[in-house]
Amino acid sequence: MTDQTLSRPAIVTGVKIEARQALIALAVVVVIAVLPELLNNYWLRTFISAAALAIASLSVSLLFAQLGMVSLAQFGLLGVGGWFALRVSHGFAVPFEVALVVGGVAAAIVGLVVGLPALRMRGLYLAIITLMMAGALQVLISAFGFPDGGSGILGKSSTARKMMARPFLANGDEAYLRYALVVLTICYVIVWMHVRSRPGRAWAMIRRGEVCALACGVDIVAYKVWAFALAGFLAGVAGGVLAGGIGQLDGSAFPASQSIMLFALTIVGGAYSCAGPLVAALLLRAFPSLLNDWHVDGNIATMVFGAGLLHALITAPNGVAGQIADAGSALARLVRRAKGKGKP
Amino acid sequence: MIEIDNVTVMFGGVRGLNALSATLPEPVTGLVGPNGAGKTTLINVLSGFVRPTAGTVRIDGRDLAGIRPHKRAAFGIRRTFQNEQVVENLSAADNIAAVLDNVPTSGEPRTRLIARALDFVGLVSKANVLGRDLNAFDRRMVEIARATVGRPKLIMMDEPGAGLAQDESERLRDVIRNIHGFCGAQILLVDHDVDLISATCVTTLVLDFGSKLAYGPTAAALADPKVRAAYLGVVEEAA
Numbered sequence: 001m002t003d004q005t006l007s008r009p010a011i012v013t014g015v016k017i018e019a020r021q022a023l024i025a026l027a028v029v030v031v032i033a034v035l036p037e038l039l040n041n042y043w044l045r046t047f048i049s050a051a052a053l054a055i056a057s058l059s060v061s062l063l064f065a066q067l068g069m070v071s072l073a074q075f076g077l078l079g080v081g082g083w084f085a086l087r088v089s090h091g092f093a094v095p096f097e098v099a100l101v102v103g104g105v106a107a108a109i110v111g112l113v114v115g116l117p118a119l120r121m122r123g124l125y126l127a128i129i130t131l132m133m134a135g136a137l138q139v140l141i142s143a144f145g146f147p148d149g150g151s152g153i154l155g156k157s158s159t160a161r162k163m164m165a166r167p168f169l170a171n172g173d174e175a176y177l178r179y180a181l182v183v184l185t186i187c188y189v190i191v192w193m194h195v196r197s198r199p200g201r202a203w204a205m206i207r208r209g210e211v212c213a214l215a216c217g218v219d220i221v222a223y224k225v226w227a228f229a230l231a232g233f234l235a236g237v238a239g240g241v242l243a244g245g246i247g248q249l250d251g252s253a254f255p256a257s258q259s260i261m262l263f264a265l266t267i268v269g270g271a272y273s274c275a276g277p278l279v280a281a282l283l284l285r286a287f288p289s290l291l292n293d294w295h296v297d298g299n300i301a302t303m304v305f306g307a308g309l310l311h312a313l314i315t316a317p318n319g320v321a322g323q324i325a326d327a328g329s330a331l332a333r334l335v336r337r338a339k340g341k342g343k344p
Numbered sequence: 345m346i347e348i349d350n351v352t353v354m355f356g357g358v359r360g361l362n363a364l365s366a367t368l369p370e371p372v373t374g375l376v377g378p379n380g381a382g383k384t385t386l387i388n389v390l391s392g393f394v395r396p397t398a399g400t401v402r403i404d405g406r407d408l409a410g411i412r413p414h415k416r417a418a419f420g421i422r423r424t425f426q427n428e429q430v431v432e433n434l435s436a437a438d439n440i441a442a443v444l445d446n447v448p449t450s451g452e453p454r455t456r457l458i459a460r461a462l463d464f465v466g467l468v469s470k471a472n473v474l475g476r477d478l479n480a481f482d483r484r485m486v487e488i489a490r491a492t493v494g495r496p497k498l499i500m501m502d503e504p505g506a507g508l509a510q511d512e513s514e515r516l517r518d519v520i521r522n523i524h525g526f527c528g529a530q531i532l533l534v535d536h537d538v539d540l541i542s543a544t545c546v547t548t549l550v551l552d553f554g555s556k557l558a559y560g561p562t563a564a565a566l567a568d569p570k571v572r573a574a575y576l577g578v579v580e581e582a583a
Contacts, residue, residue, distance in 0.1 A: 198445045201431075201434060201438060201441060201442035201445060202442065202445065202446075204431045204433055204434050204438075204442065205431055205442050207431075207433075208429055208430075208431045208432065209429050211393065211425070211429065212425070212429035212431070213414075214391070214392070214393065214413050214414050215391060215417060215422065215423050215425075215429070216417055216442060216443045216446060216490065217414055217415070217416070217417030217418050217443065217445075217446030217447055218414060218442075218445075218446060219414050219446075220414065
């Protein structure tokens with residue numbers, strides 16, 4: 001008796017989840033196959049950057065949605081990842097994937113250092129500390145510049161800048177966009193696997209309350225450290241993808257203000273939603289490009305973002321992605337009701 | 345068995361517990377006392393949230409000083425909170441799974457352990473309901489279910505009856521009475537509801553100003569003139 005009542009709803013949701021997963025997987029494959037075909041060169045490059053920034057936004061939303069922690073250093077970590085990826089790629093001529101992982105690991109280690117204050121701080125104080133870290137990274141990066149193919153640790157050359165080697169499978173822009181989307185998908189899967197299993201449950205407990213987590217046996221330090229390392233890794237991979245897309249990175253491209261922008265747009269996009277980071281990345285890269293396309297000053301985007309952030313904070317805590325989902329379910333209700341009326 | 349030996353807790357200049365000694369062997373023990381008597385402080389000492397200034401506490405003979413707070417759940421010390429701490433964005437089943445991640449089990453499949461704990465508190469039909477969608481009583485029950493999995497030795501409940509309706513209190517009473525039989529853990533129950541304490545606890549420890557005021561069979565302990573004086577503020581004249 002007991003078992004029946006338990007297993008019935010469990011099976012129903014199981015089937016539902018599987019069907020949904022299959023649909024999402026199908027959509028991902030279609031987008032990866034079709035999207036690059038539809039775009040011209042300008043938009044290809046825009047979407048490559050957007051894919052990289054979606055990974056960075058994913059790292060912000062991981063910390064914010066899972067642990068309730070605000071890190072304003074993630075764009076700086078993206079710079080760290082990009083730097084290491086470039087240096088390793090130029091210096092040792094390794095395959096692109098190796099450079100990507102090295103960039104990710106390097107940013108994870110720096111991310112860990114950024115995350116150390118989080119073991120004792122939360123909320124505004126943590127945000128301020130991480131912002132200062134982002135400022136420190138900005139100073140370091142602009143003081144030393146990015147490696148451009150020379151020798152030595154810094155890899156500075158006096159001649160023209162060399163471009164970063166792309167993966168041999170994906171040299172053209174179209175193929176590289178596909179490659180970036182695949183990397184983005186892999187990052188999503190990594191995060192999803194974490195959230196659905198033991199770390200996700202431990203993070204949820206910590207977010208509920210540290211006494212709750214302690215009383216339930218969660219090793220708070222270990223899981224917080226792990227979250228920051230994972231978020232750092234994602235930001236680093238984003239840096240590598242961006243470096244491969246543009247071919248080089250400029251030291252001035254990683255100001256601390258970009259970290260704030262990334263965080264704000266992750267909130268606007270919807271930190272608690274799967275699609276949130278995608279929306280955030282499109283806002284961050286595609287929206288200004290769209291304005292440029294229409295011969296409107298792209299800087300207007302910043303004003304729109306400000307209004308969007310206010311809107312999100314006041315009326316839509318789940319962001320644009322949450323609103324789209326709400327609209328979708330409202331539509332589904334309407335369709336159902338219409339169908340119900342059609343029947344005698 | 346809980347053995348409290350000469351435990352003192354100082355919060356700055358305030359004594360939360362004052363050289364408290366007690367041995368609590370019964371399966372269900374009540375812990376009562378006026379506000380500020382040190383009930384929650386004692387629970388926090390056992391949980392490891394508060395380190396005693398002096399003295400030792402032992403559970404089943406093991407000194408707790410050597411067990412770090414986050415390891416105590418695995419050792420077998422569990423608790424529910426005065427302000428319930430159910431995770432809102434996990435389902436009832438996942439709330440229990442989150443504890444099973446960190447405690448030893450008998451090797452039985454997790455799904456079965458979770459199903460049994462949910463069945464014990466009567467939440468089988470709400471296994472997949474998110475914490476935020478559960479009502480106050482169900483949340484209490486999820487907290488209790490969380491405490492019963494993974495071979496607990498001691499379950500401490502901090503005012504589980506607060507804010508419950510009459511019929512819910514009665515169901516809570518049944519659940520509390522059955523916990524020991526269900527998972528073998530000793531229960532330490534803090535509550536202001538004397539009916540609940542009388543109905544469930546074999547013995548009761550009464551605290552006042554961080555010290556033991558009385559200990560013994562529940563009815564006798566609650567009838568103690570000193571206890572009545574502490575609660576009602578009557579000064580005893582004949583002594």
